[in-house]
Amino acid sequence: MVGPPGSGKSMLAARLPSILPPLSAAELLEVSMIHSIAGQLSGGRLSDRRPYRTPHHSATMAALVGGGLRARPGEASLAHHGVLFLDEFPEFAPQVLDALRQPLETAECIIARANHRVSYPAAIQLVAAMNPCRCGMAGEPGHSCARGPRCQSDYQARISGPLMDRIDIRIDVPAVSAADLIRPRAAETSSAVAERVARARSMQRERFAAAGLPQVGTNARCSTALIEKLAEPDAGGLQLVRDAAEKMKFSARGYHRVLKVARTLADLDESAIVGRIHLAEAISYRIAGERLTAAA
Ligand SMILES: Nc1ncnc2c1ncn2[C@@H]1O[C@H](COP(=O)(O)OP(=O)(O)OP(=O)(O)O)[C@@H](O)[C@H]1O
Ligand SMILES: [Mg+2]
Ligand SMILES: [Zn+2]
Numbered sequence: 001m002v003g004p005p006g007s008g009k010s011m012l013a014a015r016l017p018s019i020l021p022p023l024s025a026a027e028l029l030e031v032s033m034i035h036s037i038a039g040q041l042s043g044g045r046l047s048d049r050r051p052y053r054t055p056h057h058s059a060t061m062a063a064l065v066g067g068g069l070r071a072r073p074g075e076a077s078l079a080h081h082g083v084l085f086l087d088e089f090p091e092f093a094p095q096v097l098d099a100l101r102q103p104l105e106t107a108e109c110i111i112a113r114a115n116h117r118v119s120y121p122a123a124i125q126l127v128a129a130m131n132p133c134r135c136g137m138a139g140e141p142g143h144s145c146a147r148g149p150r151c152q153s154d155y156q157a158r159i160s161g162p163l164m165d166r167i168d169i170r171i172d173v174p175a176v177s178a179a180d181l182i183r184p185r186a187a188e189t190s191s192a193v194a195e196r197v198a199r200a201r202s203m204q205r206e207r208f209a210a211a212g213l214p215q216v217g218t219n220a221r222c223s224t225a226l227i228e229k230l231a232e233p234d235a236g237g238l239q240l241v242r243d244a245a246e247k248m249k250f251s252a253r254g255y256h257r258v259l260k261v262a263r264t265l266a267d268l269d270e271s272a273i274v275g276r277i278h279l280a281e282a283i284s285y286r287i288a289g290e291r292l293t294a295a296a
Contacts, residue, residue, distance in 0.1 A: 001129045002288075003173030005136045009129035012173070013085045014052075016127060018190040020083075021198040022048040027081045034080055034120060038073050051082030057091035065099045065109045066120055076103050077120035089128040090158035097163055100126065104166045107221065123221065128167070132156070140175065168257045170288040200267040219263045224256045231263035236276040244283045258282045 001009040023031060028048055035041045035051075055064060055075040066074035076084055086092060103109045107123040132138040133152040135145055145151035201218065207230065208216040216222050222230065233241055245255055259274075261282035266274045 001173045002132050004175050007173045007175045009173050013127050017052045019193045019197050020050045034073050034077050051079050053079040054085045057088045061096045061099045066111050071111045071118045073120040076122040077109050079124045080121050084124045084126050086128045089130040168261050169285040203267050219260045227259050231259040231274045237279045240279050248287050
């Protein structure tokens with residue numbers, strides 16, 4: 001999420017757990033084991049709420065992906081089956097952020113030692129928030145950065161290309177005026193959204209169970225070969241993806257991730273086929289970041 005100060009990025013992220021389905025019994029067991037190893041199982045109480053971890057931007061690599069004297073699990077593993085929220089994303093040390101690249105791909109953190117290695121699971125949903133530039137206001141109407149256009153490009157360059165490539169949904173969070181808040185608006189409640197999410201997730205579970213892959217569970221964890229089959233676009237959709245991939249220079253990873261997001265959007269619509277409309281939305285989420293960088 002990219003937006004100016006006070007636009008509600010941290011607030012949105014904090015609400016995310018309220019729309020996620022509870023942990024299954026098997027997931028709860030895995031989560032509890034990791035928290036127990038880390039000495040974080042307070043009083044032995046178990047909760048089926050998905051983990052929501054918010055490490056500070058001063059976190060070290062060991063704190064984030066695990067390590068230290070006793071090879072303890074890091075925040076990424078403590079967030080297993082849940083959300084890892086990194087607020088003020090560019091303020092994290094670049095090499096600490098890049099240590100997340102491998103876990104984001106393989107869903108596990110590996111701690112290598114001289115003569116052995118430890119691996120902890122880390123199937124996480126990474127959520128990150130940032131201002132568009134260091135002064136926070138780049139791109140806002142009527143604002144011009146004291147340091148000029150470099151302000152935005154230098155700040156955003158702190159997130160490496162390969163890490164950015166792993167972020168599937170990029171959204172601009174525009175400023176909300178006080179006047180907007182005063183006007184009452186009919187909004188869907190979190191519990192109504194949570195029901196939709198739960199339905200989409202159960203469709204995904206059934207789909208992967210039917211394919212003989214019950215361990216996959218969500219579109220995000222699906223293999224590239226399988227997602228090409230499951231999210232096969234119709235002719236219109238295929239043309240759209242081709243054009244976008246060419247213009248926006250998607251990586252191979254980017255292409256498969258667009259398919260996964262589109263499959264999920266179709267699931268939320270309870271639609272068996274992935275239509276052009278789902279692909280268009282998925283593509284728009286991937287290119288939002290590029291738009292920002294291009295504007296800089
Ligand atoms: N859409 C909104 N609806 C209701 N309240 C909002 C909204 N956006 C912001 N606010 C109010 O503004 C406060 C600040 O929002 P928040 O801390 O999430 O901003 P932020 O985008 O994280 O800013 P920063 O970049 O400074 O960290 C919230 O606690 C809330 O009171
Ligand atoms: Mg904030
Ligand atoms: Zn600036």
